[in-house]
Amino acid sequence: MDFTLTEEQVLIRESLSKAFQTDYDFDKRRAVLEDAATFHSPAMWSTIAESGFTGLLAPEDSDGFGGGAAELMVVAEELARHLSLEPFLSSAVMAVRLLDLASDATERTLRMPGLLSGEQPGAVALYEPGERYAMENVATTAVETGEGWRLNGAKAVVIGADAAAWIAVSAKLEGDDVDIFVVETDANGVKRNPYRLVDGRGAADLELKDVVVPLSARLTSGGDAVAILSEVEDWAVLTMAAESLGAMECAKDLTLEYLKTRQQFGQPIGSFQVLQHDMANILSEVEYARSMVYWAAAAMAGDDPITRRHTISGAKAYIDKAARFVAEKTVQMHGGVGVTDEYALSHYVKRLTLTQILFGDRDEHLTRFLETA
Numbered sequence: 001m002d003f004t005l006t007e008e009q010v011l012i013r014e015s016l017s018k019a020f021q022t023d024y025d026f027d028k029r030r031a032v033l034e035d036a037a038t039f040h041s042p043a044m045w046s047t048i049a050e051s052g053f054t055g056l057l058a059p060e061d062s063d064g065f066g067g068g069a070a071e072l073m074v075v076a077e078e079l080a081r082h083l084s085l086e087p088f089l090s091s092a093v094m095a096v097r098l099l100d101l102a103s104d105a106t107e108r109t110l111r112m113p114g115l116l117s118g119e120q121p122g123a124v125a126l127y128e129p130g131e132r133y134a135m136e137n138v139a140t141t142a143v144e145t146g147e148g149w150r151l152n153g154a155k156a157v158v159i160g161a162d163a164a165a166w167i168a169v170s171a172k173l174e175g176d177d178v179d180i181f182v183v184e185t186d187a188n189g190v191k192r193n194p195y196r197l198v199d200g201r202g203a204a205d206l207e208l209k210d211v212v213v214p215l216s217a218r219l220t221s222g223g224d225a226v227a228i229l230s231e232v233e234d235w236a237v238l239t240m241a242a243e244s245l246g247a248m249e250c251a252k253d254l255t256l257e258y259l260k261t262r263q264q265f266g267q268p269i270g271s272f273q274v275l276q277h278d279m280a281n282i283l284s285e286v287e288y289a290r291s292m293v294y295w296a297a298a299a300m301a302g303d304d305p306i307t308r309r310h311t312i313s314g315a316k317a318y319i320d321k322a323a324r325f326v327a328e329k330t331v332q333m334h335g336g337v338g339v340t341d342e343y344a345l346s347h348y349v350k351r352l353t354l355t356q357i358l359f360g361d362r363d364e365h366l367t368r369f370l371e372t373a
Helices: 007-023 026-033 042-050 069-081 088-102 105-117 225-261 273-299 305-339 344-355 362-371
Strands: 122-124 141-144 149-159 166-172 178-184 190-196 202-213
Touching (some): 069 088, 088 105, 105 122, 149 178, 166 202, 178 202, 178 225, 225 344, 273 305, 305 344
């Protein structure tokens, strides 16, 4: 299989890189991190949307790009290189894929334009408090009333929910069937508790108390909600894998440059054999991780959900191991400067720390890998 980027994919990467270099340098990002009110740059999010990246995975009949896993891999890697805080993962990946998989044409026509414009970002709540990564364990309830559906329950660590106009949540109906509902974040009874994740991105815990949504807010029926959410999660895991690769690449490059310029005993520390060996091991881990990302991206094009999950989890388990190794070694080789907030390496390490636990840590994905073998 040929994994060489196509001319179109190269143009996608170059276009996104140029946008960040123009509007979003490291100092501007640090200023965003100091803002307690907004967890991302609205200006940069508008640039991402205006450049068409919010429609990367949206079908062409919804005015999207119609891209797939390969294009997502390219974009996610580049976003990590620039330490993006914008809600691309939650809205342009998870919400877009959910609408495409779960909703009928009417609901898709209603909500997709807001996702593509960036003006009405969405989010998808996968997990509930105390359930870790078991999205099939749903205690949130949905009861049909004369007004529509009444929802009660809670969701935990909803990525991008801090900025979302609407959130898709799973809820249990009478008879224990689970379906997916769209909840407007400004609806009565919705309480969001927003916070920053370790890498600075926004998330929120969600409380639903007697939240009434219209009948049309129900996106699924027939018991396929968990399967749809599983596929959405797989897209999110692929995004995390590609982000890990981008962050590892940048951590590696910063460390290599540091070894060339940092002097000790009258010579660059990169001349010391033990550090050369460590650098070679870092390079090997990054290249192995790249192969795993390609493997995962190829699996997303398949039709078999078991094979897809097996591959995605196997790749994520390995990439998490590589991410931890690269993060630890690059900090060790820098010394104290490697963990200072003023130096970019510490921010890449935070990104790698988050990607190791978001949507399943290494133990979780090793378990899934074995269960789907």
